[in-house]
Amino acid sequence: MRLSRYFLPVLKETPSEAQIVSHRYMLRAGMIKQASAGIYSWLPLGFKVLRKIENIVHEEQARAGHIAIQMPTMQSADLWRESGRYDAYGQEMLRMKDRHDRDMLFTPTAEELVTDIFRSHVGSYKDLPLTLYQIQWKFRDEIRPRFGVMRGREFYMKDGYNFDLTKEDALHAYNRHLVSYLRTYERMGLQAIPMRADSGPIGGDNTHEFLVLADTGESEVFYDAQITDLTFGSREIDYDSHAECQAVLEEFTSRYARTDETHDEALFNEVPEERRRTARGIEVGQIFYFGTKYSEAMGATVADSDGNRVPVHMGSHGIGVSRLVGAIIEASHDDKGIIWPEGVTPFHCGIVNLKQGDEEADGACEALYASLTALGLEPLYDDRNERAGAKFAGMDLIGLPWRITVGPRGLKNGVVELTSRRTGTSEELPPEQAIERIAQIYGRAAV
Numbered sequence: 001m002r003l004s005r006y007f008l009p010v011l012k013e014t015p016s017e018a019q020i021v022s023h024r025y026m027l028r029a030g031m032i033k034q035a036s037a038g039i040y041s042w043l044p045l046g047f048k049v050l051r052k053i054e055n056i057v058h059e060e061q062a063r064a065g066h067i068a069i070q071m072p073t074m075q076s077a078d079l080w081r082e083s084g085r086y087d088a089y090g091q092e093m094l095r096m097k098d099r100h101d102r103d104m105l106f107t108p109t110a111e112e113l114v115t116d117i118f119r120s121h122v123g124s125y126k127d128l129p130l131t132l133y134q135i136q137w138k139f140r141d142e143i144r145p146r147f148g149v150m151r152g153r154e155f156y157m158k159d160g161y162n163f164d165l166t167k168e169d170a171l172h173a174y175n176r177h178l179v180s181y182l183r184t185y186e187r188m189g190l191q192a193i194p195m196r197a198d199s200g201p202i203g204g205d206n207t208h209e210f211l212v213l214a215d216t217g218e219s220e221v222f223y224d225a226q227i228t229d230l231t232f233g234s235r236e237i238d239y240d241s242h243a244e245c246q247a248v249l250e251e252f253t254s255r256y257a258r259t260d261e262t263h264d265e266a267l268f269n270e271v272p273e274e275r276r277r278t279a280r281g282i283e284v285g286q287i288f289y290f291g292t293k294y295s296e297a298m299g300a301t302v303a304d305s306d307g308n309r310v311p312v313h314m315g316s317h318g319i320g321v322s323r324l325v326g327a328i329i330e331a332s333h334d335d336k337g338i339i340w341p342e343g344v345t346p347f348h349c350g351i352v353n354l355k356q357g358d359e360e361a362d363g364a365c366e367a368l369y370a371s372l373t374a375l376g377l378e379p380l381y382d383d384r385n386e387r388a389g390a391k392f393a394g395m396d397l398i399g400l401p402w403r404i405t406v407g408p409r410g411l412k413n414g415v416v417e418l419t420s421r422r423t424g425t426s427e428e429l430p431p432e433q434a435i436e437r438i439a440q441i442y443g444r445a446a447v
């Protein structure tokens, strides 16, 4: 992409309504535009990041054997009456009537819809296990939408639902989700810590929230410092192996890590004092085993091996896809702007031409652009007639992890400059080597 042809409506002033850094930078970098309270349009740069995150989620769900579907955003109230949730859900549900005076709602979550699909098409234990998921817009009429995309009213969410014959199988599905979520967040450059969450009226302790530590997080969290040393990394895992997935669950959840909702002071005090941490966190996902709550209410049964109809064991598992854009910025920025992790960056690198119109500089930039593009990479070439300082400030704000700077002086010595956004360090090297380096970086990053 050439910046002269792109649509990147960068703001000079910091918008006064933005209270946290991710919201400020998303507005300033032209990523989003508020349409109304808690509802946003995604402008090109923001939309590219959203898509990158979405793709990672899809890839990791596929790896875990989960199957993508797409359900509607508009639902009829009938299914929610069947499950008993229509009256229980409260004011967060946006309700409306169609022209025939039928009660409709904008989907806040989809347990009822997916259970209806299941009961219509699945009748035997032989068809299990099954996990269906979607990535779809949700609407919750939050009383206090704030912090931009972090707490919106309309937001993009991955919601997955497992169907299993037994509780044991459903707990394996739970563990599979935990593993796939660890991988998902790490590919986005995030550490998201599974913390024991509150299961609400359903009860039981089979729910974890994934929290990214950040001062601006809405949840207060309490944890054993040892937990931040854990990474899933590039290890191989057999998602069908109950033992392997259970071992990962135990590894990542055996140390104390809870949000304020489940915090237990006495248990916390058993952690050696020097390892006790209190901080704030952003919830970027949640996994939940809830048993037969919906399958019983809605008649989602299968025949077991003896031919008896039994209600299936279910769970639901969510990732806040649009919230993640903000959470990644909260976790990765400096006072100049965003610093995208390679896994989600909207463009792989920037090219800054220090002397637009200079034949040699223009030619070298075009050649870099063509070579990077041929490698399947997407550079953003700042080809505008702007001062170098303005070009650098713009690149720093939008946060591309790598920048290649091209100017007549360097070209005389056969070099360009490769700069890391994260460390700020620069290196002079011939253009071909700069290309090679960028290719290598993304070759490694593209797991």
Ligand SMILES: Nc1ncnc2c1ncn2[C@@H]1O[C@H](COP(=O)(O)OP(=O)(O)O)[C@@H](O)[C@H]1O
Residues within 6 Å of the ligand: 109, 140, 142, 149, 150, 151, 152, 153, 154, 155, 156, 157, 283, 284, 285, 286, 318, 319, 320, 321, 322, 323
């Ligand atoms: N209002 C919102 N705006 C943006 N993302 C949200 C919002 N509500 C929930 N999410 C994201 O969707 C994920 C799954 O939703 P869920 O656990 O049902 O939400 P909650 O715990 O807020 O009720 C959450 O972990 C969070 O990342």
Ligand SMILES: [Mg+2]
Residues within 6 Å of the ligand: 209, 283, 285, 286
């Ligand atoms: Mg939650």
